[in-house]
Amino acid sequence: MEEITLAAVRDTPLSVDEVLDAVADPRAGGTAVFLGTVRDHDHGRGVAALGYSAHPTVEAQLRSVMEKILGDTSGEGRPVVKLAAVHRVGDLEIGDTAVVVAASAGHRQEAFEACRRLIDDLKAQVPIWKRQSFADGEDEWVGAP
Template sequence: MEQITLASVRDSPLSVDEVLTAVQDPRAGGTAVFIGTVRDHDHGRDVARLGYSAHPTVEASLRSVMEKVLADTSVPGRSVVRLAAVHRVGDLEIGDLAVVVAASAEHREEAFAACRRLIDDLKAQVPIWKHQAFADGDDEWVGAP
């Protein structure tokens, strides 16, 4: 049975329900979800708008990160059952969902650990870059090479 049930980067609105459905499994006793939303500020500055861009290999990179999370967080008898992740690209508004990740596992401890590791590794390793425009007219790229 496939453990990575959803690994997608898209320019359309994200659905928490889609991600939750992707990690449902009768073996899972716990499910952890992280939802990242566009906020109206960053480092004390008002954000007017932002957009995300991604490298063409982004989905392969995302899947590779997810495979590593599975390998590192599953232990016999307490394994992670399923992982799912979606990230949005394009122009987003304040309050829009930017990323949704979820992990289901036999026990809550592994679900929490896998979900936390997945969002942390996604942000650190998957080639997605954020361009923020601030209300004062300034702008910055975050995560760009």
């Protein structure tokens, strides 16, 4: 049975171990994980800090994205077993983990593909917005409607 084992948005530090544990399965021969961290620059400008905000329906939207991925990648010949994702909201500092996603599958290729699609679809479709504070004092919203 394919399943979503973790789909959360939190204002507390994220645990890579929690996400890896969520996708662990004896049927999985491969597990892929992606960590997104706050970097100190963007578009050639120094970043001082980041803040993430989310729509109240964010977890339902995240789950919907994950269900679509499972529907497209699971089943015979496409053995994705489990998906997990957690994103941070609130004020973060340089080096903080902002997002952790993972996929387990029967083989490494399917795990890599599902993990990549999960982070790409999360960024494109889930209502989470980033406010970057630059070293020069300016702010920029990314992904805001």
